[in-house]
Amino acid sequence: IDSQSTPNVYNVYKGDDITMELHSDDQQKLVAVKWFKEIDIWTELDIHNEQYSGGVPDVPSLTIKIIKLGNAGKYLCLLIYENGETQKAEFKLRMIPQVKIYKALCEHRKDGTFIRPAICDTIDKHMRENNIVVITGREGTGKSKICLELASRYDEKDYMVLKVDLSENYLIYTDISNALLIIDDQHYTQYSLNAFMKDLSVLPGRNVQVVLTCRNLELKIVRNVPEINKLKSEAFIDINSCLTPEEKEDILRRHMKKNYIAISASYDSTFRDPKILTDLSVKVTLDDGVINVVRATEPWKGFPLSASLFCTVRTFLHLGEKYFTNPPIYLIEELKELYKTAKKESNCMDKINDFCILVYIMNNKDHQLDLNDHNLYSQLSELYQTLFSINIPKTPGSNEAKTKSIEESLHRMNNKYLRFHEGGYEFIHPCMLKAVLMSSESMVPYLLLNGSLNDIIEFVRSNDYTAYTAMEDDLVIKIGEDYHQILCERLVRCAFDDHSLLLHVAQYMYSYWRSSGNNLVNKMFKHIEFILFKSLAVLTGDFLSLENESSSGNSINLKGPVQFSKIIMLVDELTYKGRDPWIYGPGTSHFVILSALVSAAMGRYATNRDQTFTILLEEFQKRMHSKSFAKLLKKPLDIHGNTCFHYLVLFDEMSALKILSVIKNPEIKYIFDTENVEKYTPIDISVYLGKRHILEVLNLSTNYKIKSRNRLKRLAKSGKAEYYHENNKNIDLPVVLKTKADNAAPENVKCEDAEDEQKEVNNESNKDIRIFKRKYSVRKEPYKVKKRNRNDVLCFEDFIINIVVFGDY
Known part of the structure; x- marks a missing residue:
């Protein structure tokens, strides 16, 4: 039969009746009606079968009663008239054997959030080659959606799409052809899956394709099926990490569009605003920075499901990128329960083994x-003792028993918490490491000592910190004062080993520890003070107890010396550039106040941060009579031997003037005679820079001998000659010059009493002491300003900020 015409298509549900309507020529007498069905070849139907009615000259249309799976396919009707003419008509019955799967297909085709990932073509290719393909993945990775996508394509190719229920009589699937069978996330039993695949041995002959999905835990059951186990490895497709960053971003943006979430600049985004949780009328915006982070993540639940929930549930949206990177709460609760059970039932070695193995992998x-690993048993024994106070004595043959016990634990946790990869067992997902960290308080020391700074910033909070939502509360570790010292040491190590991490440390403390007072800050700065003076070989005094001193000395091993410039930056960042003086008060350590005074002078707090500046002045005045504070003021703060007063006179004169004007203790004034390694004193710098008001406060006329005053006078004139000619409009800018000849001013600067100054230099040089040399020329030629080289500058206005901010000496 030559069949070339386009058939009439009937979509029919299983169990319904269908009539294939046929209109004959009323002008001709119909003498015969023949109905055919295409199986392998066109085969004439037996219309006397009780399932059929019609199909005769009086009623040429054919009705099929109670449609079965085998009724689907192509039909052809041949009408034969009395005059010998014939009429032909073709029909196609498209079986919809399951209403549920058909509706799911229709919904899938209308789903604007779905994208067809590139992995679909790979799955289709291997399914056609093997007739069976197994898709594995965690919850939410898109296994069911990929099945629907395949079903949609095969449905368009006239394949019958069936979702298999192994609890039913699956023998009905053995009598079909041109079909796609979907076995999606069933709770498999080994028997049912074995029986189904055994009876489905007719797959190649009848053009039946099977797509089977399973989660990681069920993969072992699937592989034990003989018909599946003999498949090539390509037939097992893991889609846990199949999406590209571009595909992830496309999925996220589609869900954002569906839920009316706009894209904005970071400073305009509202997703972190708590108002979105209570007021649904608030429009939610998300910035590109979060999107860029999210597209690079592999969440525990699978990206498609996570993206959908993230955009649908505002509680999740409020968490931002943390929703994708943090472990799910139920996973943390599972591990907490595992630890509690092992702790409570000390004879339950299975649970103890499981938890100790997880901790071992984490460590x-x-x-x-x-x-x-030959150290495996000894390290696990240490964990038994540390976590559960269990001491397992070594006995003959004990290693064999331990090996068996460990293998059983690994077998239990494989594909649940662990996976076998390249000869060893590792966490099945990066989230597992965070989940183990949060499973028990016994993990806190490990997190503080060995965890990443990002993990500490993300999870560690003060006991009294409450500025987060209920969901965030489940994803943090609250610590008390017992752990403050460990935390301080770790933060100090991070802050001073890497400039970029210093800002993160400051922001972390400002954001999450401000509400708990300044206790943690004080402890942290005691450690900073200790390692600063230790690196400068300065006696530490009594600011650390012997216990803390020993602890700090052993645990804080920095890559280089602590720079005072970074300490100033840390103080500045902790107080939000001086806007929030939360770390200052009666309980604040001396070293914090000292560092803050320098930061205030650098930032000109006297004019634009007056509230903070007032608090600092009050604290400074209260401490002036403290012997320990006076000693601290004399100590060098950098490798150049500069004290805090060397720093103060370099910056804003108004701020420095107010700080110095509250000094009532006469002994403190002698601190201004303290020399740095270049023999500069704060007074030398003040004179050279023309800080007249500072000199007035120090009352030099009563404290300095004539010879010293004359020396300072010459220094002032040389400073004016060197600096004023170039900066006559900005004479107050800080500068201390150091020429190649180690002079305070160039040799050809004209100054009075040059001969006296030269004698003073010669006399001091005999003592083999490094001094502040001052050589002046009395030549008549006019002074020519030389262009300075940066290497000749100790502290100059353009570079002083670099020195303070970046430690660029």
């Missing part, structure tokens, strides 16, 4: 367990 630098 291991490679985050992997290798059964061939």
Whole structure:
């Protein structure tokens, strides 16, 4: 039969009746009606079968009663008239055997948030080659949506799409052809899956394709099926990490569009605003920075589901990128329960083994367990003792028993918490490391000592910190004062080893520890003070107890010396550039106040941060009579031997003047005679810079001998000659010059009493002491300003900020 015409298509549900309507020529007498169905070849139907009615000259249309799966396919009707003419008509019955799957297909085709990932083509290719393909992945990775996408394509190719229920009589699937069978996330039993695949041995002959999905835990059951186990490895497709960053971003943006979430600049985004949780009328905006972070993540639940929930539930949206990077709460609760059970039932070695193995992998630098590691048993024994106070004595043959016990634990947790990869066991997902950290308080020391700074910033909070939502409360670790010292040491190490991390540390403390007072800040600065003076070989005094001194000396091993410039920056960042003086008060350590005074002079707090500046002045005045504070003022703060007063006179004169004007203790004034390694004193710098008001406060006329006053006078004139000619409009800018000849001013500067000054230099040079040399020329030629080289500058206005901010000496 030559069949070329376009058939009439009927979509029919299983169990319904269908009539294939046929209109004959009323002008001709119909003498015969023949109905055919295409199976392998066109085969004539037996219209006397009780399932059919019609199909005769009086009623040429054919009705099929109670449609079955085998009724689907192509039909052809041949009408034969009395005059010998014939009429032909074709029909196609498209079986909809399951209403549920058909509706799901229709919904899928209208789903604007779905994108067809590139992995779909790979799955289709291997399914056509093997007739069976197994898709594995965690919850939410898109296994069901990929099945629907495949079903949609095969449905367009006239395949019958069936979702298999292994609890039913699956023998009905053995009598079909041109079909796609979907076995999606069933709770498999080994028996049912074995029986189904055994009876489905006719797949190649009848053009039946099977797509089977399973989560990681069920993969072992699937692989034990003989018909599946013999498949090539390509037939097992893991989609846990199949999406590209571009595909993830496309999915996220589609869900954002569906839920009316706009994109904005970071400073305009509202997703972190708590108002979005209570007021649904508030329009939610998300910035590109968060999107860029999210597109690079692999969340525990799978990206498609996570993106949908993130954009739909505002509680999740409020968490931002943390929703994608943090472990789910139920995973943390599972591990907490595992630890509690193991702790409570000390004879339950299975639970103890499981938890200790998870902790071992977390502690291991490679985050992997290798059964061939000769240190494995000893390290696990230490964990038994540390976590559960269990001491397992070594007995003959004990290693064999331990090996068996460990293997059983690994077998239990494989594909649930662990996976076997490249000869060892590792966490099945990066979230597992965070989940183990949060499973028990016994993990806190490990987190503080060995966890990343990002993990500490993300999870560690003060006991009394409450500025987060209920969901955030479940994803943080609250610590008390017992852990403050460990935390301080770790933060100090991070802050001073890496300039970029210093800002993160300051922001972390400002954001999450401000509400708990300044206790943690004081402890942190005691450690900073200790390592600063230790690096400068200065006696530490009594600011740390012997216990703390020993602890700090052993645990804070920095890559280089602590720079006072970074300490100033840390103070500035902790107080939000001086806007929030939360770390200052009666309980604040001396070293914090000293560092803050320098920061205030640098930032000109006297004019634009008056509230903070007033508090600092009050604290400074209260401490002036303290012997320990006076000693601290004399100590060098950098490798150049500069004290806090060397720094003060370099910056804003108004701020420095107000700080110095509150000095009532006469002994403190002698601190201004303290020399740095270049033999500069704060008074030398003040004179050279023309800080007249500072000199007036210090009352030099009563404290300095004539010879010293004349020396300062010459220094002032040389400073004016060197600096004023170039900066006559900005004479107050800080500068201290150091020429190649180690002079305070160039040799050809004209100054009076040059001969006296030269004698003073010659006499002091005999003592083999490094002094502040001052050589002046009396030549008549006019003074020519030389262009300075940066290497000749100790502190100059353009570079002083670099020195303070970046430590660029």
